[in-house]
Amino acid sequence: MMRIDSHQHFWRYTPQDYRWISDDMAVLKQDLLPETLRLTLQRHDIQGTILVQACSSAGETRWLLELAEQTDVVRAVTGWVDLSSPGLQQELEAISHPLLRGFRHQIQDETSPAQWLADPAINAGVRQLQRQEYVYEILVTHRHLTEAVQFAERHDQYSLVLDHFGKPDLSLGAAHWKQQVAPLAALKHVSCKLSGLLTEPRPAGMSARDLLPYFEAALEIFGTERLMFGSDWPVCLLADADENPWDLCEQATATLSIDEQAAIYGGNACTVYRLQPLAITGNDS
Incomplete structure (x- = not known):
């Protein structure tokens, strides 16, 4: 079974570029590059990844694409571009690359995310x-x-992809999240990344196992054909030492069929991001 991590990051850390990394995220305040991730991917039998932007910079996107060219494991890049730019088409032409398959903006960090989502220029x-x-x-x-x-x-x-389950309010429970996200799941062009839950704020006493109902709800409303595993590495390093996204997702999908697991762990990402077939060898991870 081909395994793809649909959501990971690399960066050369500078405070001005990665302002979302706060003082209580010390583990992220360092350069985090392919050689740091490689052993983890091998340990969890991941053959390819989708590298995702982490700051609002076309310069970062160009750097990620250069890095992807040099890194055999990266199969696609989700970059950033100024969607409201009058010269958007020219900017897209300037950063066009065979590995560039998507874009993202950290809407959650906007002063008014609702206003950003409704902005005519953005749309x-x-x-x-x-x-x-x-x-x-x-x-x-x-x-x-x-x-x-x-x-x-x-x-x-x-295709649209919802990152990190839409960052649920874990204090309200999985049933509430399911009700919130069901209208989005009803849209067949929307997929969801099974990522990020371990680092969302949790009520006191909530364990990683208590997050499994969110996976169950996601499976019910999106189905196995519109879900993708994502580690959110290195942000997942903020979780407790005995918690990791690979083990959590494997627990959540343990009762699924081989074909259903294959879809979540690679097939769906290959379809949505148009990934090239993997030449799986003993050293290609």
């Missing part, structure tokens, strides 16, 4: 991306899932 930019068959990844928290549904309804000409 025109997303329409342009979809015309050129770029995936768009939606990064919002539970506070703006309603607006994310409206956004997704407007943009149904190509």
